[in-house]
Amino acid sequence: MSRLIERVLIPTDDSDGALSGAKRGIALASRTGADVHVLSVVETGNEPPEYDDELLASLEAQAEGAVETVEQMARDYDEEVDVTTVVRRGIPFQSIREYANRREIDVVAMGTTGRAGIDRILLGSVTENVLRTARTPVLAVPPNADQPAIDDVAFDRLLLPTDGSDGAEIAAEWGIALADRFESTVHALYAIDTSPFSAIGDEVPEALGHRGETAVESVRKRAGDADVDATGSIATGSPTDVILEYATDEDVDLIVIGTHGRTGIGQWFLGSVTENVVRQADVPVFCVPVSADSP
Known part of the structure; x- marks a missing residue:
């Protein structure tokens, strides 16, 4: 192999x-x-x-x-x-x-x-x-x-933000492959950012919630197929804030994220989100371009 x-x-x-x-x-x-x-x-x-x-x-x-x-x-x-x-x-x-x-x-x-x-x-x-x-x-x-000795570097808890896009899917493939190799737990996370639609009503947030459930379940199913333990969460807020807060609250060791996601009115993961996460995170960030080969 x-x-x-x-x-x-x-x-x-x-x-x-x-x-x-x-x-x-x-x-x-x-x-x-x-x-x-x-x-x-x-x-x-x-x-x-x-x-x-x-x-x-x-x-x-x-x-x-x-x-x-x-x-x-x-x-x-x-x-x-x-x-x-x-x-x-x-x-x-x-x-x-x-x-x-x-x-x-x-x-x-x-x-x-x-x-x-x-x-x-x-x-x-x-x-x-x-x-x-x-x-x-x-x-x-x-x-x-943090600055651990090499012996103490941990890859036990991996956070996989997702928006269901091709970029998020290839990042999830890498995250699950790493989790399988390291016997890690995967945390799938979807952020519902309702701020652009605050004046529209409840229909758009509800639709985004359904999209989030589909995206998170896709990651969990892929992880299950690889015999990787996985949890899934949906949270409301800006993607950057949601990712950083979740990483802190759940004490994750590594964030695995695509560098590009959806475009247009439905965009959640742009290059700027990944860059903001990299700039502000307290843990390493494994950034996967949509052009990356599958692991």
């Missing part, structure tokens, strides 16, 4: 945010039997770098040190893990995306904040650009997430 995840890419600049992402990425790779690729990008832009040779050499030495740190973290945790380290010059998010595509990476694991100032290599904006353009899932670790 093929592995769920075969290659995990960990971008790093040796910042606290990047190392937090590395811990989750190493835990994910080790527990799925995946190889680890560690990438640090020296930002040079589209034009030839303005750095002199001495400064460029210093930045590349820092980048080499950054990938070696993560490599050592991975080997200390799992001496059998296969680790590849790479330093590139270029625009960070483009280099990450291109490396992921060329090396057939299955998941990119990264912190959402990095260095600031002239020595920056990885920034929050880099993560957002990766999220917008990646063809594979991105495990984004926000700065508010």
Whole structure:
């Protein structure tokens, strides 16, 4: 049987945010039997770098040190893990995306904040650009997430927000596959946001409630077919607030969410919802693009 995840890419600049992402990425790779690729990008832009040779050499030495740190973290945790380290010059998010595509990476694991100032290599904006353009899932670790040792990283309770869209369905497939691998519990959640329809009456909220029941039941049935324990909930409020509140109240370990959902008047999950969840969450967020292959 093929592995769920075969290659995990960990971008790093040796910042606290990047190392937090590395811990989750190493835990994910080790527990799925995946190889680890560690990438640090020296930002040079589209034009030839303005750095002199001495400064460029210093930045590349820092980048080499950054990938070696993560490599050592991975080997200390799992001496059998296969680790590849790479330093590139270029625009960070483009280099990450291109490396992921060329090396057939299955998941990119990264912190959402990095260095600031002239020595920056990885920034929050880099993560957002990766999220917008990646063809594979991105495990984004926000700065508010706790900082456990790799041994203590948990994937026991997974939150799967859904709106019944294609984007939510592919995210649910990934969430259930991860839950099956980790023997986790799945929490399916649908948010009824009635604020755009407050002057219309009760018909629209009732219809949304029916849609929510259908979406949640679809996730629960899929989980049941995979012998994964699942619960389902419907809550009223803005999707971002509902997701964050539920994650806190239920002490979930990971939010698995699509990066795009419905469009038009029925939209609930847009890229902006996922980005807001990533920015504000206290737990890692596993972001699945609609273009991602099924697990």
